[in-house]
Amino acid sequence: MQQLLFALFTMIVGVAACAAYFIVSNWILDRIFPSKSRSGAVASRNLRITNMIRPWLFLAPALLALTVYLLYPVIESAWLSFHGKDGRQFVGLGNYRWMINDGEFRQSILNNFLWLLIVPAAATFFGLIVAALTDRIWWGNIAKSLIFMPMAISFVGASVIWKFVYDYRAEGTEQIGILNAIVTWFGGAPEAWITLPFWNNIFLMVILIWIQTGFAMVILSAALRGIPEETIEAAVIDGASGLQIFFKIMIPQIWGTIAVVWTTITILVLKVFDIVLAMTNGQWNTQVLANLMFNWMFRGGGDFGRGATIAMIIMMLVIPIMIWNIRNAAKEMEGR
Amino acid sequence: MTAVRLKDIRKSYGSVKVVHGIDLEIDEGEFVVFVGPSGCGKSTLLRMIAGLEDISGGTLEIGGEVVNDVPPSKRGIAMVFQSYALYPHMTVYDNMAFGMRIARETKQEIDRRVHAAANVLQLTDYLDRLPKALSGGQRQRVAIGRAICRDPRVFLFDEPLSNLDAALRVATRIEIAKLSEAMPNTTMIYVTHDQVEAMTLADRIVVLSGGRIEQVGAPMELYERPANLFVAKFIGSPAMNIIPATLIGSGAKTTLALPGNRQVTLDIPTAESKKGATVSFGVRPEDLTVTTSEDFIIEGTISIIEALGEVTLLYVEVPSSEEPLIAKLPGNQPFQRDEKIRLTAHATKLHVFDAEGKALR
Numbered sequence: 001m002q003q004l005l006f007a008l009f010t011m012i013v014g015v016a017a018c019a020a021y022f023i024v025s026n027w028i029l030d031r032i033f034p035s036k037s038r039s040g041a042v043a044s045r046n047l048r049i050t051n052m053i054r055p056w057l058f059l060a061p062a063l064l065a066l067t068v069y070l071l072y073p074v075i076e077s078a079w080l081s082f083h084g085k086d087g088r089q090f091v092g093l094g095n096y097r098w099m100i101n102d103g104e105f106r107q108s109i110l111n112n113f114l115w116l117l118i119v120p121a122a123a124t125f126f127g128l129i130v131a132a133l134t135d136r137i138w139w140g141n142i143a144k145s146l147i148f149m150p151m152a153i154s155f156v157g158a159s160v161i162w163k164f165v166y167d168y169r170a171e172g173t174e175q176i177g178i179l180n181a182i183v184t185w186f187g188g189a190p191e192a193w194i195t196l197p198f199w200n201n202i203f204l205m206v207i208l209i210w211i212q213t214g215f216a217m218v219i220l221s222a223a224l225r226g227i228p229e230e231t232i233e234a235a236v237i238d239g240a241s242g243l244q245i246f247f248k249i250m251i252p253q254i255w256g257t258i259a260v261v262w263t264t265i266t267i268l269v270l271k272v273f274d275i276v277l278a279m280t281n282g283q284w285n286t287q288v289l290a291n292l293m294f295n296w297m298f299r300g301g302g303d304f305g306r307g308a309t310i311a312m313i314i315m316m317l318v319i320p321i322m323i324w325n326i327r328n329a330a331k332e333m334e335g336r
Numbered sequence: 337m338t339a340v341r342l343k344d345i346r347k348s349y350g351s352v353k354v355v356h357g358i359d360l361e362i363d364e365g366e367f368v369v370f371v372g373p374s375g376c377g378k379s380t381l382l383r384m385i386a387g388l389e390d391i392s393g394g395t396l397e398i399g400g401e402v403v404n405d406v407p408p409s410k411r412g413i414a415m416v417f418q419s420y421a422l423y424p425h426m427t428v429y430d431n432m433a434f435g436m437r438i439a440r441e442t443k444q445e446i447d448r449r450v451h452a453a454a455n456v457l458q459l460t461d462y463l464d465r466l467p468k469a470l471s472g473g474q475r476q477r478v479a480i481g482r483a484i485c486r487d488p489r490v491f492l493f494d495e496p497l498s499n500l501d502a503a504l505r506v507a508t509r510i511e512i513a514k515l516s517e518a519m520p521n522t523t524m525i526y527v528t529h530d531q532v533e534a535m536t537l538a539d540r541i542v543v544l545s546g547g548r549i550e551q552v553g554a555p556m557e558l559y560e561r562p563a564n565l566f567v568a569k570f571i572g573s574p575a576m577n578i579i580p581a582t583l584i585g586s587g588a589k590t591t592l593a594l595p596g597n598r599q600v601t602l603d604i605p606t607a608e609s610k611k612g613a614t615v616s617f618g619v620r621p622e623d624l625t626v627t628t629s630e631d632f633i634i635e636g637t638i639s640i641i642e643a644l645g646e647v648t649l650l651y652v653e654v655p656s657s658e659e660p661l662i663a664k665l666p667g668n669q670p671f672q673r674d675e676k677i678r679l680t681a682h683a684t685k686l687h688v689f690d691a692e693g694k695a696l697r
Contacts, residue, residue: 043666088629127503191695199405228419228421230417230418230419230420230421231421231422231423231424232414233415233417233425234417234421234422234482235434236387236388236407236408236409237386237387237408237409237413237414237435237486238409238416238434238435238438238486239407239408239409239410239435239438239439240409240434244438248434249423252422252423252425252426253423253425316594330568
């Protein structure tokens with residue numbers, strides 16, 4: 001209860017402080033360069049000056065936050081990646097050389113690419129299918145809500161849920177994991193799913209697909225509804241079948257949106273961390289870049305240089321996709 | 337030969353009935369226009385003929401064959417939509433070829449038909465363009481071209497000119513008229529709310545209101561002999577003036593008592609029993625002329641003058657009528673506001689409707 005009140009209090013104070021900043025800073029600006037009750041020339045000069053300063057004044061908190069939390073860490077990471085364990089001794093490209101030859105790094109890169117290939121494709125595909133199907137049935141909105149719900153669960157929370165799904169108990173004892181329960185019900189032997197090399201990667205991916213399908217569905221459903229009904233009716237008159245209409249008329253019209261959804265999930269996948277940390281912590285060949293970075297940076301590894309180097313790699317992988325994504329999204333906006 | 341036959345066609349959405357039993361026969365090569373105010377069911381009727389809406393009751397025949405349950409693509413129809421409905425991701429060529437590709441026509445045949453249609457519609461230079469690189473008029477021509485490529489028995493147009501600006505609307509209207517002349521065996525059904533389109537294009541006009549047919553007939557027939565008050569008011573612009581009146585003399589000629597103690601005699605025979613009935617007297621604005629003699633129909637005060645150059649519209653306040661009477665006089669007229677004028681019209685240009693709104697003839 002006390003915590004709740006405190007959270008509420010913090011929220012109110014935070015919002016009030018923001019509002020106060022804008023009001024007070026604006027007031028001070030108007031005081032320094034008053035435009036009322038002055039002669040014409042001075043008033044118009046002051047008005048021009050305040051109009052030039054005001055946008056920057058209002059942007060200042062955001063710019064400050066961006067600098068402290070985004071720009072500075074990027075520069076610091078870049079700097080650290082050329083330095084040794086404690087971040088003081090300059091090692092040149094030493095960290096990068098180490099990285100290329102490191103088995104675990106190679107494993108992580110490979111796994112990341114697997115994630116990259118499978119998760120965005122699967123989530124977008126399922127999202128599209130669900131969006132197209134639920135638009136035609138009366139209980140479509142209920143189905144959509146259920147499928148969207150995992151979006152509201154944190155990655156760690158989702159991992160906990162799926163840990164139970166994949167849970168393993170010794171043969172003969174009662175299986176509390178649904179997957180093993182099904183397998184044993186059909187007479188099979190229970191498996192420790194998340195320890196099976198290679199396949200365990202897929203099992204982890206399922207969690208993210210489960211979460212992201214809802215996202216893809218919502219965006220694609222909106223896009224599908226944006227398709228002019230007449231183009232579909234024209235295709236019906238032209239004799240196209242349901243499948244032909246879907247693939248030749250509908251999909252091409254929402255191609256831009258599909259690309260945006262795909263790349264958005266791709267960026268998310270490149271940063272995948274929580275699920276791997278919570279499920280396997282990179283054991284049994286499931287390591288990914290973000291978790292590897294975390295290991296070297298803050299746990300066990302204790303090597304700022306190597307951690308920062310991996311961080312740089314992730315950033316370099318994300319940036320081009322992000323640029324493409326933003327361009328695509330901007331293009332979509334224009335089209336509307 | 338009958339191309340399209342509608343027998344007691346009905347449409348309802350759940351318990352809401354929107355079309356109440358339409359009977360209509362359309363001959364091969366005929367240009368029929370469905371016209372009516374919004375919500376009258378004209379588009380629904382067209383969409384039922386196209387197969388885009390289920391038919392709730394009655395039978396629909398196209399080319400002598402009942403097609404109630406035949407899919408749209410097998411009905412031998414093509415449709416042009418108000419919003420053009422072009423496939424935005426396909427070039428003009430592909431838009432026109434799509435239907436034929438679905439039907440697995442040979443490449444040569446597709447090419448031949450697309451070029452033939454493009455030729456007729458002057459689209460040959462635009463075949464490689466996407467719809468977004470075309471103007472509104474060009475897009476509508478592509479939509480018409482796509483319909484031509486289907487080589488249909490029946491062309492369906494759903495308000496095809498509504499999205500075009502005034503000048504293009506006239507140009508495209510003339511193009512559609514030419515097209516229909518160039519294809520004398522193709523039946524055309526055209527939906528519009530614009531009576532100018534209906535009057536200029538149609539062989540026959542079907543006036544619809546509230547899901548029922550009010551009157552079917554050639555444009556001039558509808559204009560000169562409207563069957564009821566609705567058609568009388570709907571066809572013609574400005575609408576026909578309607579004045580409440582009492583029938584006082586019947587027989588070979590009919591005499592009406594108009595407000596303002598005037599009487600008017602029409603060349604319309606009525607039965608003796610109608611004597612004393614409350615009726616509506618109708619006269620079109622363009623049939624009214626100004627007179628100074630004692631032989632006038634109605635007298636009133638000018639409240640508004642709209643001079644349009646080619647014609648002048650006079651709004652005349654007359655006794656016992658809330659709405660002003662409108663007179664459409666040729667050219668520029670030297671009248672002033674608040675001037676009193678007398679109006680008359682030729683006896684053959686007068687209409688009278690009974691209490692139910694049916695024309696007395």
